[in-house]
Amino acid sequence: MNIALILIALGAILALVLGLAARRGHAMKLEEWTVGNRGFGTAFVFLLLAGEIYTTFTFLGASGYAYGLGAPSYYIIVYGTIGYVISYFMLPPIWRYARARHLVSQPDFFAAKFQSPGLGLLVAVVGIVALIPYLVLQFTGLGVIVEVASYGGIPKSVAIIIGAIVVTLYVVVSGIRGSAWTSVVKDFLIIIVAVFLGLYLPLHYHGGISAMFTEIDKAKPGFLSFAATGKSLAWFISTVVLTALGFFMWPHSFAACFSARNTDIFRRNAVLLPLYQLVLLFIFFVGFAAVLVVPGLHGAATNMALLKISVAAFPGWFVGIIGATGVLTALVPGSLIMMTAATLCARNLLAVVRPGQGDEQTALIAKCLVPVIGIVAVYFAIAGSSTIVALLLMGYAFVTQLFPALIASLLPRNPVTREGATAGILAGVAAVIYFTLSDTTLAKLLPGAPEFIRDLNIGTVALLVNIVAMAVVSAATFGRRTALTGEAAE
Amino acid sequence: MKYIGWLAIVPLIGMFLGPICHNASTPFILGMPFILGWIVVWIVITSAVMAVIYRLDPARGQADEEGPR
Numbered sequence: 001m002n003i004a005l006i007l008i009a010l011g012a013i014l015a016l017v018l019g020l021a022a023r024r025g026h027a028m029k030l031e032e033w034t035v036g037n038r039g040f041g042t043a044f045v046f047l048l049l050a051g052e053i054y055t056t057f058t059f060l061g062a063s064g065y066a067y068g069l070g071a072p073s074y075y076i077i078v079y080g081t082i083g084y085v086i087s088y089f090m091l092p093p094i095w096r097y098a099r100a101r102h103l104v105s106q107p108d109f110f111a112a113k114f115q116s117p118g119l120g121l122l123v124a125v126v127g128i129v130a131l132i133p134y135l136v137l138q139f140t141g142l143g144v145i146v147e148v149a150s151y152g153g154i155p156k157s158v159a160i161i162i163g164a165i166v167v168t169l170y171v172v173v174s175g176i177r178g179s180a181w182t183s184v185v186k187d188f189l190i191i192i193v194a195v196f197l198g199l200y201l202p203l204h205y206h207g208g209i210s211a212m213f214t215e216i217d218k219a220k221p222g223f224l225s226f227a228a229t230g231k232s233l234a235w236f237i238s239t240v241v242l243t244a245l246g247f248f249m250w251p252h253s254f255a256a257c258f259s260a261r262n263t264d265i266f267r268r269n270a271v272l273l274p275l276y277q278l279v280l281l282f283i284f285f286v287g288f289a290a291v292l293v294v295p296g297l298h299g300a301a302t303n304m305a306l307l308k309i310s311v312a313a314f315p316g317w318f319v320g321i322i323g324a325t326g327v328l329t330a331l332v333p334g335s336l337i338m339m340t341a342a343t344l345c346a347r348n349l350l351a352v353v354r355p356g357q358g359d360e361q362t363a364l365i366a367k368c369l370v371p372v373i374g375i376v377a378v379y380f381a382i383a384g385s386s387t388i389v390a391l392l393l394m395g396y397a398f399v400t401q402l403f404p405a406l407i408a409s410l411l412p413r414n415p416v417t418r419e420g421a422t423a424g425i426l427a428g429v430a431a432v433i434y435f436t437l438s439d440t441t442l443a444k445l446l447p448g449a450p451e452f453i454r455d456l457n458i459g460t461v462a463l464l465v466n467i468v469a470m471a472v473v474s475a476a477t478f479g480r481r482t483a484l485t486g487e488a489a490e
Numbered sequence: 491m492k493y494i495g496w497l498a499i500v501p502l503i504g505m506f507l508g509p510i511c512h513n514a515s516t517p518f519i520l521g522m523p524f525i526l527g528w529i530v531v532w533i534v535i536t537s538a539v540m541a542v543i544y545r546l547d548p549a550r551g552q553a554d555e556e557g558p559r
Contacts, residue, residue, distance in 0.1 A: 210521035224515035224523040
């Protein structure tokens with residue numbers, strides 16, 4: 001047994017113990033389990049909202065993106081910043097509305113705002129379809145990290161199964177409190193690891209950060225700025241805007257906001273979180289350091305850049321700490337996703353089909369569904385599946401389709417009807433599916449258009465389709481709505 | 491609040507203005523290539539602007555009745 005393996009195991013045990021201990025003194029009723037009885041202060045909400053930035057996807061993906069693409073990777077720190085700016089204005093009204101009505105999920109919110117359980121059902125389906133591949137990705141990342149960091153001592157599949165069992169246990173027992181407590185350790189570890197790696201590796205291999213970038217600039221001209229075509233500036237800006245709009249549309253981030261004690265917490269966090277995510281900068285440095293040190297990784301293998309260079313540069317015990325950190329970056333978002341997906345199924349799918357299902361029953365069903373969701377995700381993570389990869393590409397674009405209807409519902413007089421919102425989301429989702437499966441880009445759609453239009457992220461078109469459908473159908477059904485009820489808008 | 495909130499647009503525009511006007515790796519800013527350094531500086535400015543907006547926000551500190559109900 002090597003020392004790395006022991007440290008990784010300790011990381012998993014620590015997560016389990018903390019996750020289970022988080023329950024102490026709280027009866028896990030539905031509102032407690034899902035949103036911590038709306039009692040979380042600035043620190044916990046901060047960590048839950050920041051949790052979204054530091055997942056396995058960013059740990060491996062951000063460094064891999066910097067390694068493989070260079071400048072386009074910067075979109076990752078920009079969209080988060082803009083997402084937090086939006087949150088300052090968007091989250092307080094959402095929170096107030098949700099608290100007054102005891103809402104615990106994102107579909108709850110849509111169903112209440114538009115007085116339409118059917119729309120709630122649609123939002124729940126979109127959410128689940130986006131969440132499951134995201135969970136699979138966390139498990140896949142966990143497997144990769146543990147296998148590499150244990151020097152092959154623990155095979156991927158075993159790591160995934162153990163990780164899934166740990167996270168299932170503490171989600172069922174402690175709900176969102178488990179996620180909040182484990183995220184304290186996760187963020188502490190990732191900051192230390194990221195800052196250390198990001199400073200040490202450039203220094204060790206290149207003599208400093210500035211020297212490293214000078215060398216890269218010389219070896220690969222154009223790598224540190226945007227290309228004239230393809231992943232150009234137009235791609236960058238449109239991608240930043242799209243992902244920023246989708247940032248809080250993930251069902252688990254949306255519902256995590258309900259856990260706040262008051263609205264001031266969101267405002268304070270919107271000031272702090274942009275700075276906090278600068279830690280990602282150090283993850284970029286790791287990716288850049290790997291460019292000249294471990295060249296030759298292509299495609300999906302670029303995600304291995306951080307692990308490859310770490311194994312090459314460090315002794316076993318430190319690789320073990322990186323592995324343990326990797327485990328936590330998978331478990332914390334994984335736990336929120338599992339809990340949210342289970343809540344969506346139990347409350348927004350099942351309860352609609354079986355009217356009269358009380359909160360107590362819903363909580364019980366949701367807890368029983370957590371292991372089921374875990375098993376499904378483990379299966380896909382181990383088996384690997386092209387469907388899941390395709391779904392994952394679509395996930396972010398799916399949840400972004402919820403944005404127009406949500407913003408409309410926050411306006412003083414909501415101009416969008418339930419039919420309009422439903423039509424918009426359906427049309428947007430259909431467009432995303434079509435574009436992804438047919439591999440359509442704007443350059444293919446409009447070959448004659450100027451370059452900055454050809455390079456726009458294709459998601460822009462899906463969002464436009466959504467907004468147009470929403471507007472047209474709303475205009476057609478608006479008169480009927482005002483006749484039926486005067487109180488659709490808050 | 492109504493008007494001061496629009497201040498939030500400033501850093502969002504500033505962030506993109508650098509790469510739009512000067513899409514190149516040099517000169518370095520804070521030891522980083524131009525575009526990355528520019529973005530980092532503007533992220534810090536974003537945080538400062540949000541702090542100003544928060545200071546001037548009449549809703550600040552007005553704790554909505556706390557607790558679950």
